Amino acid sequence: MNSNNNNNNDSSSEDDIQVYETLTKLPPANELLPRKLTIDIDVKSLYPLKSLPQFFKTYVPFLEESTQRNCAISETPINDDNRTLLDYYDENKQNLVYKRFDQLDLGKRTSNDRTYFATLIANFKRAQPRVYFRGEALFDQKLTSCTSDQIQFDSNFESGNLFCAFKKSENVYDLVIQNDINTRGNTQWFFFSVTGAKAGQTIQFNLLNHLKSGSLFNEGLQPAVYSIKDNQLNGTEWCRDGFNISYFKSPFMKEYPLSLKKKYYQLRFHYTFKHNDDKVYFAHSYPYTYTNLLEFLNTQLDDQERNQHLSRKVLCTTLGGNTCEVLTITQNTLQRRAYRKGVVFLARQHPGEPQGSYVMQGIIEFLTSNNPQAEYLRQNCIFKIFPMMNPDGVVNGNYRCGLEGSDLNRRWKKPNKYLHPSVYYAKKYVKGFSKERQIILVIDLHGHSRKQSSFVYGCAYSSQVKTIERVFALLMAKLNPFMDYPSCTFRIENSKDKTARIQLWRELKINWVYTYECSFYGQQKKHFQVKDYLNCGVSICNALSQIVKDTSKEFTNQANVPDIQQQILEELGKMPQTDDQDNGSDSSQSEAELSDDELVQLFQPKTYTTKQKNYLKQQEFNNKKKPQPVNPKSTLNSQKASILQESPSKNSDQKPPMSSQKPKNTLYRIQAPQRLRQIEQAKQPDPPLMVDKSVQTDDWMYRQWLIQMGKMKKQQEFLSVTPTRNIYKSSSQSVTRFIVKNSSTKNDRGRVDSISLVSSGLQNKLISSSQQRQMMRYSGSNFMS
Numbered sequence: 001m002n003s004n005n006n007n008n009n010d011s012s013s014e015d016d017i018q019v020y021e022t023l024t025k026l027p028p029a030n031e032l033l034p035r036k037l038t039i040d041i042d043v044k045s046l047y048p049l050k051s052l053p054q055f056f057k058t059y060v061p062f063l064e065e066s067t068q069r070n071c072a073i074s075e076t077p078i079n080d081d082n083r084t085l086l087d088y089y090d091e092n093k094q095n096l097v098y099k100r101f102d103q104l105d106l107g108k109r110t111s112n113d114r115t116y117f118a119t120l121i122a123n124f125k126r127a128q129p130r131v132y133f134r135g136e137a138l139f140d141q142k143l144t145s146c147t148s149d150q151i152q153f154d155s156n157f158e159s160g161n162l163f164c165a166f167k168k169s170e171n172v173y174d175l176v177i178q179n180d181i182n183t184r185g186n187t188q189w190f191f192f193s194v195t196g197a198k199a200g201q202t203i204q205f206n207l208l209n210h211l212k213s214g215s216l217f218n219e220g221l222q223p224a225v226y227s228i229k230d231n232q233l234n235g236t237e238w239c240r241d242g243f244n245i246s247y248f249k250s251p252f253m254k255e256y257p258l259s260l261k262k263k264y265y266q267l268r269f270h271y272t273f274k275h276n277d278d279k280v281y282f283a284h285s286y287p288y289t290y291t292n293l294l295e296f297l298n299t300q301l302d303d304q305e306r307n308q309h310l311s312r313k314v315l316c317t318t319l320g321g322n323t324c325e326v327l328t329i330t331q332n333t334l335q336r337r338a339y340r341k342g343v344v345f346l347a348r349q350h351p352g353e354p355q356g357s358y359v360m361q362g363i364i365e366f367l368t369s370n371n372p373q374a375e376y377l378r379q380n381c382i383f384k385i386f387p388m389m390n391p392d393g394v395v396n397g398n399y400r401c402g403l404e405g406s407d408l409n410r411r412w413k414k415p416n417k418y419l420h421p422s423v424y425y426a427k428k429y430v431k432g433f434s435k436e437r438q439i440i441l442v443i444d445l446h447g448h449s450r451k452q453s454s455f456v457y458g459c460a461y462s463s464q465v466k467t468i469e470r471v472f473a474l475l476m477a478k479l480n481p482f483m484d485y486p487s488c489t490f491r492i493e494n495s496k497d498k499t500a501r502i503q504l505w506r507e508l509k510i511n512w513v514y515t516y517e518c519s520f521y522g523q524q525k526k527h528f529q530v531k532d533y534l535n536c537g538v539s540i541c542n543a544l545s546q547i548v549k550d551t552s553k554e555f556t557n558q559a560n561v562p563d564i565q566q567q568i569l570e571e572l573g574k575m576p577q578t579d580d581q582d583n584g585s586d587s588s589q590s591e592a593e594l595s596d597d598e599l600v601q602l603f604q605p606k607t608y609t610t611k612q613k614n615y616l617k618q619q620e621f622n623n624k625k626k627p628q629p630v631n632p633k634s635t636l637n638s639q640k641a642s643i644l645q646e647s648p649s650k651n652s653d654q655k656p657p658m659s660s661q662k663p664k665n666t667l668y669r670i671q672a673p674q675r676l677r678q679i680e681q682a683k684q685p686d687p688p689l690m691v692d693k694s695v696q697t698d699d700w701m702y703r704q705w706l707i708q709m710g711k712m713k714k715q716q717e718f719l720s721v722t723p724t725r726n727i728y729k730s731s732s733q734s735v736t737r738f739i740v741k742n743s744s745t746k747n748d749r750g751r752v753d754s755i756s757l758v759s760s761g762l763q764n765k766l767i768s769s770s771q772q773r774q775m776m777r778y779s780g781s782n783f784m785s
């Protein structure tokens, strides 16, 4: 099970090719990798962006925190009045010193709509999405004249997020973070620059409108800081700096929903500038932009050694016109190719969690290297890598969402081809990949803003029984000093049902599907540096190389190879029972998403199928006999129904979708033509041109209609979707085997989902001999092969 196994590959190559030829019935893994492949991609943003400096030339160690002057939770202003940020703005507009989109022509602004403070609305009906701003008064407000010795803010660059800034007093500035585009909130990520401060000048920054109630900023986390001057003089790159940091409930209420009277949270920090004429960047964590990714991939592909094993393909074009890519890494030979296992890595579903990209970069750099372990992995696995699932969000400085304003990692159940193309195509791709070969591992990389260290969320039916799902998590934790196994949880939370992790686990029956979370902070009150994140990636590969089987010995006796999986299961069985408490969930299904009606204003479906057209013709024909008045409200509803995958709306003032009023099956058929006709009569304006043509096929509308019509039914199914499970026990020698069978759906019935071993003493159940025989058969099957 180590790299030495590869030394005599060549001796068996003839056999391998013969075996390969006998397996011609299997579809080939993929075509031989193209050697030279460079995709030249522009970064597309909704608004003009300035370029960023090249932040990382080398990875330098983090400056020791000897000068740290943190005092957690200093004075907490308590203000129980019901002011919103809009009220704040009215009181302080004479102090406005920065607004992000000052020079930008924002097209038509909606009038009299100041519902939420910092929202940009991008309208995708036209070839170029038009950007609207709600809260127009701010745009008419002139900035207070900035003399050259005053400090100036900027955030018009990739991943930048600062909406506006107010000068409170000489060295105190109040900052407002921008909502995720097309949402009413999701404010947590910040990234802006400051120029014009003098050496020795200390400035207090108050970020007024954070979303989350808890933060590692109260436990010692400092903002990430990059000084251009310091980099030129001392080579310092991103580091953690700032002092007197506290995070507390803001006096300002969220503008939406106002009735709930929820408050924002405020981050306060101080920073002492070191140089005159400096430009200093501040961010939540070390930024990793879409451009950074493209540059990194280009260096990989320019490298004659590395590009042998790496190919790059366009998965889809996103709403914003950016390209979402999928990489393939494997040994560029036919030898044993048919036996290679599948491994899938994803990152940056959440754009404001750049840690995921560093971990991913560590993985890619390692897998394309000439390290013997990497070579072993390439010979035995085919890696499919989605390095940036949400480039639009990354480019435009969002925290959680894509441009359509929803959390992509809550869209995996039924992603919409048009609204969530990267999820739709990635899911389809992974499903196709799983038909081609066994996928043994899926890891989705994230950042966590409330817990320290790194850890995984896995999926398991029981938190009591230590099943196979935990094996790889423990192995990773053993090999990674920056990973904490006790922080890992293995649960199927209802709130996370639509995540990539739970959906892929359910649909593809892969035991090792994990969400890997890296803290924004670090471990034991020591900040993670970039190289630590990279090493987390290397260590994931390291763990995989320990456990993946050598395919050159597929048909030979592997008895000599120690079964690590077995060892870990036994070790897990001996570990004390933990409660699997997840008290730091980083997910928050937000009320910040736009309502269905608002989304319909922004997005339009495009084409009809022949089947739909026939419906429409038929309906037209029928209508000539019996004309029907068109209710504009229901037109909107049906349009909405066709556009929206799953209605995220929780607005009480909205009527339920029409389909929910017609729960009976028999009514669906009668309703269909009428609804489609209504959609056509809605006189659609220009179709969206920003989307890749392949994103929309003509069955789209029909599918939307089906989905919407079956919504009620599916909601009922959804409630019962957690498979009823049969856990059988058997004991042999000193261990008990647990076999979990899936009995929920027709196709999966009887399929074994997991086998686990725990030490004996717990078993007290007798089972029939036939069950036992069956179990022996299942347990004999190797989950790794």
Ligand SMILES: [Zn+2]
Pocket: 350, 353, 446, 447, 586
């Ligand atoms: Zn995340």
